[in-house]
Amino acid sequence: MMSDPNSIETDVLIAGAGPVGLVLAMVLAKRGVRVAMLEPRRRLEPPSVKCNHVSARSMEIFRRLGVANLVRNAGLPEDYPHDISYRTTATGVELTRIPIPCRRDRYTDKSGPDANWPTSEPPHRINQIYLEPILFEYAEGQQNIRILNREALISFSQDENSVSIISKNEDTGKESTYNARYLVGCDGGKSIVRKMIGSRLEGDAVVQRVQSTLIRAPGLLSLFKQAPAWATFSLNPRRCGNTYAIDGKEMWLVHNYLRDGEPDFDAVDRDACLREILGVDEKFQYEMLSKEDWFGRRLLANKFRDRRVFICGDAAHLWVPYAGYGMNAGIADAENLGWTLAARIQGWGGEAILDAYEAERRPITEQVSYFAMNHAQAMSQQRTSVPPGIEEQSDEGAELRSKLGTAAYELNVQQYCCAGLNFxxxxxxxxxxxxxxxxxxxxxxxxxxxxxxxxxxxxxxxxxxxxxxxxxxxxxxxxxxxxxxxxxxxxxxxxxxxxxxxxxxxxxxxxxxxxxxxxxxxxxxxxxxxxxxxxxxxxxxxxxxxxxxxx
Missing domain, CATH: 3.40.30.120 (Glutaredoxin)
Known part of the structure; x- marks a missing residue:
């Protein structure tokens, strides 16, 4: 690759160095394909606290790329339970629990609904803030991969032989030009590449509305009445949400699911809702680290390609983020596109081999998008129908809790112990x-x-x-x-x-x-x-x- 950053020649240029783009780069580089990546963020700048789960299928891909052990050994402490707990509040009474082995026992524990996966690499619970730096540093050390941080793609043009890409440096404003045989947009839900190839997202624009808050609360663990869990869902008539353990010590991501009568994010008291979900009063102290208001969607790009330009991951599909479906589907996109691009570049694959990417991935991502949306709607129905007496300390209250716990388990065990979805x-x-x-x-x-x-x-x-x-x-x-x-x-x-x-x-x-x-x-x-x-x-x-x- 040429050393002058103003005139880089490469086989494939990837816009976006998130998990999907990094996996694509590694799949290509492993096959000897030269890759350059444009990433607007600074080197190792933390991503937002998004995906919390790496599927078994993605872990299989990581194993083939040589990065599975690094990923497996990061995230929550090795003995922290990966269970999913359903409670009246995070600090309240437990309704049911889906047991999932901690990472220390992931290969050996064969009990429970999440055991005996037909693979050498079962799933792993890890937040993207830990996952992405591992993938970045591993990719950065691979031959044939060059990552250019603070470079944002602003335009491109293509002919029958190549793609010419223009980027702008986020610090200096200086523009640079890159020439590649192919361009892949892994540049997220607001993808510039998708827009420039004339592709549009179609589907269901709003499936749910969610307030997410990342907090530091060292005192929360000690208030749990049951063993901690990776995900703790709060089901009560006042406010439903869920709390994800990020570091297993003091960092928590709290999702507040807005009701149908709450279309305006700003009109909903974030602090009051968070306390209702956690089950704590105004004396409880926490630090807000970041916040984000977002819509759960079911959107699919109407095309994944224009000649020498492709889109992957969130650029191609946006789903309700249950069980990490979106990121993990993007990783599957990357593997699928990666080997066919390599085949074409190396000459043993014909031009039509690149047609397989959209023919294969678009139908399956559409099907999974309905899995995610239908499950989101079923969970929403469950949240909005929590009986008023669920927290009463009486025989009637206990019966209501038992009934809701059974229903929550039956609905959600398929989401978290999803061998079918994976394989x-x-x-x-x-x-x-x-x-x-x-x-x-x-x-x-x-x-x-x-x-x-x-x-x-x-x-x-x-x-x-x-x-x-x-x-x-x-x-x-x-x-x-x-x-x-x-x-x-x-x-x-x-x-x-x-x-x-x-x-x-x-x-x-x-x-x-x-x-x-x-x-x-x-x-x-x-x-x-x-x-x-x-x-x-x-x-x-x-x-x-x-x-x-x-x-």
Missing amino acids: GYFYDQSPLVVYDGEAFPPYTMGSYEASSVPGCRTPYVELEGGTPLYDVLGIGYTMLRFDANVDVTDFEALARERGMPLMIVDIHSHDSRCNAYSHKLVLSRPDQHIAWRGDKLPENVAGLIDKICAA
Whole structure:
């Protein structure tokens, strides 16, 4: 890369160095693609306190990128419970609890609804203020990645060969020009890149209204009547909200859900509502560190691409932020786009390989957006129907609490213990998948059925000696061979001739928990989705490679 910052030539320029942009940069750099990133913030300037959860699917991606252990060892103290607690107030009576192992026990605790994930990397609760610096410093140290802080993209133009980008320095106002083969906007909900490609957000503009307040309250932990939790939901007739543990000691993020009759943020007393949610009086002392008023939305960009320019993450979709769906979907966007961009840049992928990004990711993000919105509406209904006697110290009050606790558990366990949401999605409209007519298993939030139907996630298994299957997959395509007598030399030879990265992995035996593999050959893509399967190679091997590489 040229040293003059006023004339940088690169393969891919990424606008935005948040988690999604950083993952995209790492996915590309791991494949030898040169990346430059523009980020308006200062180096390691803290992000806002947003996402609190990294999904299992994202942790799998982090594992392949080599950053999973760094992420896993950060966030809450190792023994702090990752449970979700439902109470009358944060300091009040507990209605129910969804148990989730603390990070110390995440790999070993097999009890409860959030155990036995079909992966080597179960989810992790960590706030974005801790996650993002880890990803930033890791990416910054990778070859092929250059991050330019205080640089904000202001415009770009493109032709059939490249994109010319102009940025402005936030400190000096000086403009710089960058030339890239491709541009990706990971620049958030107010994305300039999205607007400049003529894409617009469509959907439900307001699903809920929320006041969020980050506080420092060292005395709060000692007021809990039950064991602390990662998330504590307050359900009472006066004011409902939830309290997230940020550092497990004194920092808390408190969400106040406004009622239908409270459309004006400024008319709602933030301090009074916060105290009602926590269950404390005016004597309780806390320090307000930051505040934000926001709308929960369900919005999806009507297109994810214009020729050499793409959008990822919040630039492409904005959802109600339950269980970190938005950021984690953005990370999945980044992995999907990253390997196809690399394939095209390296020459083994045809021009049409880039069509797969929107064809695959847009339908699934739309489906998940409805999961999130429908769940938000169900939770809103539950909050607005809390019975008046819920806090009475009587048999009637106890019965009301028991009934609401059961309902809260049943509604929300699928949100937080969501193997289906993580692993059950499939690509049924992909130009890169060879479908064979078998039906896909149902896609739901809570339950997951492993399947080798092309388009599904490659089913996870442990191999002999306990080795996770994903640890032996290649950076490109991997042919899983369950019968070593099946000849795949023609496929290997043609892949080598085309420059397509390929590994052959013979599966001699694996754990019996997964019987999803019914064919002798299964071709897994670089993003661990299945491209093809069969008991022998097809007659037209070149046609198969043409299909999966969009030749």
